[in-house]
Amino acid sequence: MSLIATESLTKRYGPRVTALADLTVTVEPGIIGLVGANGAGKSTLIKILLGLLPPTGGSARVLGLDPVRQGEQVRARVGYMPEHDSLPPDLIAAELVTHLARVSGLPRTSARERASETLRHVGLYEERYRQVGGYSTGMKQRVKLAQALVHDPDLLLLDEPTNGLDPAGRDAMLELISRIGTEFGISIVVCSHLLGEVERICDSLVAIDAGRLLRADRISSMTTATGVLVIEVDEGTEELAEALAGLDVGEVRRDGPALLVPLTGDDIYDRVLRAVAERDLPLHRLDQRHHRVAELFATETTETTETTVTQS
Numbered sequence: 001m002s003l004i005a006t007e008s009l010t011k012r013y014g015p016r017v018t019a020l021a022d023l024t025v026t027v028e029p030g031i032i033g034l035v036g037a038n039g040a041g042k043s044t045l046i047k048i049l050l051g052l053l054p055p056t057g058g059s060a061r062v063l064g065l066d067p068v069r070q071g072e073q074v075r076a077r078v079g080y081m082p083e084h085d086s087l088p089p090d091l092i093a094a095e096l097v098t099h100l101a102r103v104s105g106l107p108r109t110s111a112r113e114r115a116s117e118t119l120r121h122v123g124l125y126e127e128r129y130r131q132v133g134g135y136s137t138g139m140k141q142r143v144k145l146a147q148a149l150v151h152d153p154d155l156l157l158l159d160e161p162t163n164g165l166d167p168a169g170r171d172a173m174l175e176l177i178s179r180i181g182t183e184f185g186i187s188i189v190v191c192s193h194l195l196g197e198v199e200r201i202c203d204s205l206v207a208i209d210a211g212r213l214l215r216a217d218r219i220s221s222m223t224t225a226t227g228v229l230v231i232e233v234d235e236g237t238e239e240l241a242e243a244l245a246g247l248d249v250g251e252v253r254r255d256g257p258a259l260l261v262p263l264t265g266d267d268i269y270d271r272v273l274r275a276v277a278e279r280d281l282p283l284h285r286l287d288q289r290h291h292r293v294a295e296l297f298a299t300e301t302t303e304t305t306e307t308t309v310t311q312s
Helices: 042-049 071-077 093-103 108-121 137-149 167-183 195-201 237-245 267-278 293-311
Strands: 004-013 017-027 031-035 057-062 078-081 155-159 187-192 204-209 212-218 225-233 253-255 258-262 283-290
Touching: 004 042, 017 042, 017 057, 017 204, 017 212, 031 042, 031 167, 031 195, 042 057, 042 155, 042 187, 071 078, 078 137, 093 108, 093 137, 108 137, 137 155, 137 167, 167 187, 167 195, 187 195, 225 237, 225 267, 237 258, 237 267, 258 267, 267 283
Parallel strands: 031 187, 031 204, 078 155, 155 187
Antiparallel strands: 004 017, 004 057, 204 212, 225 258, 225 283, 253 258
16 A cells, blocks of 8 residues: 555646646655655645645545545545744643643543654753743754654654754754654655755655656666766865876766766776875775756756746
8 A cells, every 4th residue: 555645636726826736646655755846835735635635626645545425534544844933832742642642542641652752863962841932942853743743643743843943953853853754664654855965864755846756766866877987085085086088087076075076987996096095195986977856857947947838
């Protein structure tokens, strides 16, 4: 059974605004990235999947259930982390998560125990008796994640989980999400406009633009190898670049701390390794460059725009 399946799913707000347009996609279990620019229709799709918003046309299934007719059953098996700060500031985190556990059907004692366990999993056990209003942005995001997780769902829908976080906070949140998906075996849909985050932790990707599907595939299939070799040393980059330029290996280009060399033959690896060894340089990385998800997404968007312009 697929995790999520939509067929010609459409959502319009009035006669002029189309949030989703004939969206047909099937999503298998795992950690899935739902990506697109702000306004692409990601949040609208999540609300439809939760049964909080009726579609204008088409259909959707979540864990085999119809959100329109079986909304309560869907929400009993799905945890939702909203994008915006929706936490009551005067409540203690443990009380808030316990209350939401009880709302989802857990008895009082089980709800309290489950809340403490979940807050420990998200790294807030020591601070669980503090009022939410005194939390940092990162801690509030973790409370939102805890309340989505507390009833042990089969699926988590996380809407911009790193919103408002600094780089260190984003890294910590992504690591936590990845750990929940792998250790707990819970499928997770990460809704984000930051493609680099999705590429780091997700198994597959659903990319939408202006409510339309751009591409849905496993990330491993998207990030195919290119004909470029990436070399990175901890020191002596300029020295190595000059040496490689003298070996007639093709154009040597810089990409941040790395050097890029055309992979024109199997002997390129040996020639590069020899150059590094002769200069006793600390080799950090030597492998084939892969396409990045962001590059493919940009290509898809450009092609869609060009097609639209041509047709018009």
